[in-house]
Amino acid sequence: SKNVLLSKFKGALVGAVLGDCIGSEFEGLWAKSIGVEKVLKSIGKLESEYDPATDGRKADKQDMLLRDYTDDTAMARSVAQSLIENKGFDAKHMAKMFSEEYFKDPYRGYGGSIITVFSKLKDAEFADPYKPAAEQFDGEGSYGNGGAMRIVPAPLFAYRQNDVQHLTELVEQITKITHSHPSAINGAIFQSFAVDLALRGSKEVDTGAFCDELQKRIMEREKKVTEKIKKRKLEEVEAEEDKEATPFDFPYASITDDIRKYALQDDLPSTEEITGNLGTDISAYRSVPTAVYSFLRASKHIDKLEDRNSFEKTIIYAITLGGDTDTIATMAGAIAGAWYGIEAIPKSWQASCESVEDALKFAEQLYELSSTSE
Numbered sequence: 077s078k079n080v081l082l083s084k085f086k087g088a089l090v091g092a093v094l095g096d097c098i099g100s101e102f103e104g105l106w107a108k109s110i111g112v113e114k115v116l117k118s119i120g121k122l123e124s125e126y127d128p129a130t131d132g133r134k135a136d137k138q139d140m141l142l143r144d145y146t147d148d149t150a151m152a153r154s155v156a157q158s159l160i161e162n163k164g165f166d167a168k169h170m171a172k173m174f175s176e177e178y179f180k181d182p183y184r185g186y187g188g189s190i191i192t193v194f195s196k197l198k199d200a201e202f203a204d205p206y207k208p209a210a211e212q213f214d215g216e217g218s219y220g221n222g223g224a225m226r227i228v229p230a231p232l233f234a235y236r237q238n239d240v241q242h243l244t245e246l247v248e249q250i251t252k253i254t255h256s257h258p259s260a261i262n263g264a265i266f267q268s269f270a271v272d273l274a275l276r277g278s279k280e281v282d283t284g285a286f287c288d289e290l291q292k293r294i295m296e297r298e299k300k301v302t303e304k305i306k307k308r309k310l311e312e313v314e315a316e317e318d319k320e321a322t323p324f325d326f327p328y329a330s331i332t333d334d335i336r337k338y339a340l341q342d343d344l345p346s347t348e349e350i351t352g353n354l355g356t357d358i359s360a361y362r363s364v365p366t367a368v369y370s371f372l373r374a375s376k377h378i379d380k381l382e383d384r385n386s387f388e389k390t391i392i393y394a395i396t397l398g399g400d401t402d403t404i405a406t407m408a409g410a411i412a413g414a415w416y417g418i419e420a421i422p423k424s425w426q427a428s429c430e431s432v433e434d435a436l437k438f439a440e441q442l443y444e445l446s447s448t449s450e
């Protein structure tokens with residue numbers, strides 16, 4: 077029904093904000109120095125500030141600062157606002173919003189290289205919104221997770237079309253404004269597929285079915301990209317009269333086997349296993365799969381988190397893995413929020429984080445747009 081889908085839209089956007097705001101306290105720390113107790117302590121503090129009677133913070137806590145969002149949310153806000161304002165995708169407009177937001181509020185913890193893109197975009201007055209990103213890293217493009225971390229509004233916007241190809245193209249265009257490396261683009265596409273599947277999911281999470289569909293979709297995408305690269309390489313190879321075959325693989329489709337395995341195994345995998353095999357760093361390839369895994373794993377029992385619902389478990393567990401905690405928690409939170417809906421997200425968490433009200437508003441606007449565009 078109508079309200080279930082709206083609840084999922086709200087859950088996705090609010091879940092993303094909370095993952096970022098709560099996760100950022102631990103960004104860059106090793107999993108070993110975090111531990112579930114520290115994350116629970118941080119969450120307990122936030123919960124102790126809440127007054128259910130007023131659905132806000134306790135009278136004596138109102139002066140305390142909200143937990144700030146970082147670049148992850150700053151950029152997701154621009155994606156949402158640009159899609160809403162234009163009732164569609166406008167690359168120049170979105171590039172302008174990313175860049176202007178950065179110069180208005182530069183202390184949000186942006187990635188080390190993306191700032192060059194914002195400056196070049198501004199200097200060229202947004203003439204070619206894809207050029208600066210394509211010039212990053214000697215023309216290879218950034219493989220950072222900055223495309224995937226902000227993508228959640230796109231699967232909401234494209235929900236009604238229910239067309240994987242359409243969503244794929246939209247996400248590619250949005251990502252390419254700052255990240256042109258195939259690994260960053262396919263990472264953002266992978267994340268958008270996970271959110272899309274969660275929006276369409278109901279009741280119990282079926283990890284096997286979820287991974288099968290995700291893998292099928294990303295395999296199709298990676299095959300297409302590979303064919304293009306192969307064709308180009310073959311032309312180069314022929315020119316050089318070098319007939320040596322180049323190996324090609326399907327990184328996100330392959331890693332989905334590991335996501336499935338770790339999410340389904342009876343005992344919780346060790347943190348070292350996850351950080352080693354899936355990763356927790358700022359590259360898309362070593363963080364997006366970890367976010368998807370965290371969501372899936374949190375649908376099962378996790379020691380010390382028995383009294384937490386699956387949305388809460390997703391955020392807490394993702395943070396305990398360490399590394400790029402704000403980004404992994406924001407991506408995992410978007411998927412979990414999209415699956416479980418806004419009712420699963422504690423009011424106390426919502427009351428302590430910056431920009432939750434806007435996320436709720438954007439969710440309603442994206443919902444309205446997607447229901448009128450039929």
Ligand code: R7I
Nearest residue numbers: 185186187188189190213217218219220221222358400403
């Ligand atoms: O991807 P990006 O927006 O960064 C996002 C991360 C998240 O964790 C946020 O929370 C924030 O903390 O930053 O920003 P980029 O600057 O494009 O990429 C991030 C970093 O990845 C770069 O500064 C590089 O260190 C590294 N990186 C690369 N290194 C070598 N070669 C990205 N692409 C490359 C590359 O091609």
Ligand code: MG
Nearest residue numbers: 146147148402
């Ligand atoms: Mg950040």
Ligand code: MG
Nearest residue numbers: 103185186187
């Ligand atoms: Mg940072």
Ligand code: MG
Nearest residue numbers: 400401402403
């Ligand atoms: Mg981060």
